[in-house]
Amino acid sequence: MDPTTTASTPPTGRPEDTGYESARAWEELVTSALLGTDRRPPAALAGTAAGSLPGALLDEAALHTVRRRAGLRPGAAVAPPEPAPEDPRGPLPAAAGIRLEQLLAGRASPSPSGRRGAAPDLAELLPQWLALANELDYKAPPAALPALLDAARARTDLRPQALRLAGPRGLWLARLNPEWRFALRGTGAGGNLPSPEDPEGVRSLWDEGLFAERVALLAAVRTGDPAAGLALLASTWSVERAEDRLMFLDSLRTGLSGADEEFLEAALADRSRNVRATAAELLSALPASALAGRMAGRAATCVGLDRTAGSPRIAVEAPHECDAAMERDGLVAVPPAGRGERSWWLGQLVEAAPLSCWPARFGGRGPEEIVALPVADDWRAELHAAWCRAAVRQRDADWSRALLGSPAAPPATGPGTSSLAERGRLLSMLPAGERARWVASFVAAHGLSEAFQLLGVCDVPWAEPLGAAVIDALDIARDAGSYPWSFSGVMGLAERCLAPAAARQLESLTALPDEAEDVSPGAGGYWSEAFQRLVSTLRLRAAMRAELTGEHAAAGTYGA
Incomplete structure (x- = not known):
């Protein structure tokens, strides 16, 4: 093509009149527009008066744009996606649907002074709204699904409730957008789970479902029939990936009982350290398990009454080694930086020992009496911290109550705690009413x-x-x-x-x-x-x- 030929010149039919030459002409126009027509006048507009070049360049670009678009070949047709599955749950009341739109739109505008102002923070109320909507078994309006998935992508704390409200249609939509693929991982993907009474449906989803669906399925089966859930997990355990085994094993916390002991004992030999640690933790939460018995025996050799003292006190002799059997039972041999080996091993032993073994070890004393005993050689903090972890692991309200002590005691000097964080974990083991009364007394005493x-x-x-x-x-x-x-x-x-x-x-x-x-x-x-x-x-x-x-x-x- 002659460089002086404009884009409006009819093509001659030669190969060079199309394709490459057209693309080169377009690039030349773009370069001239970027640099300025006075510095780089386009060759296609040679002879045009300098004052008219900017307008002529825009006209030429408009013609090339039409040519470029007209020259595009249509793409191959793709099959439309399968229709979204039905969601049998009820629709939201009209006022609640409007409220959901407002909550998903985000927080209220800040005041001109930069302070929060007197308006409620809508984003902070969204978790409560989602929890109540799910409790009442509503489904999300279809038009709200994109905003709901975006909110769940931005805030991980919203994901379980948001994905549950989104339901099977939300899961269907998430498959069509890479930014929402997080919904296909982890729990709460919101798919339609088969009834536990439908063995064929359960088996099919367990063998072929997405990871999120399998986790949700195992949790559902485990809730209704712990033995059936364990059998389902055991049927494919040997071929699961390590990270999946860890998540599946964690599901056994629901309905954990002595019936799970044999499976968990075998998991102590798993090739994944995290799986072994989780199996040991679950076994230590079963006071009658063989592992709990082994830990009780080891702990008893380390902690007991000091028979040489004039008044009752606790004597501590920390382990001198962490042997292979202890490691198999879940003890981590290498302590964190700055932590002594013996105190590290002692804390793990006491934490894993069943709390029911201590009254007999201390002459029939109850938890409050044991916690009140002095501890020799500055081992009190280490011992009580381990008992705190054991009380939380074993969900023991009596030991939690004893370790909490009086709410009137100074915040960090309770009988068995060294921090408010530990007190918070112990409080979570108490009934809700007692917990509220304890914290109310603490607030009254300490502000x-x-x-x-x-x-x-x-x-x-x-x-x-x-x-x-x-x-x-x-x-x-x-x-x-x-x-x-x-x-x-x-x-x-x-x-x-x-x-x-x-x-x-x-x-x-x-x-x-x-x-x-x-x-x-x-x-x-x-x-x-x-x-x-x-x-x-x-x-x-x-x-x-x-x-x-x-x-x-x-x-x-x-x-x-």
């Missing part, structure tokens, strides 16, 4: 500064007297002129965890207080704003529950 980790393990909504104790402590902190931003974490928890009925009690705290001279400037306004946000959030939570439980059912359903 809110030390209570954040403990509040997080209490059931939602907070039972009384915990809710009242938190409100009273916040009121006291405000009146004392405390820095308001020091309690932002507790206020955030209160927004999610206080019973919605507490909004009436909080109304009086939303007024702007008179500021004393010794308080932080602007603190009163912050406290007032924070309490306003708390009240509005509690009322929004009440409205969300009403929408989901059907009080607005007369308005119809959403996305049916």
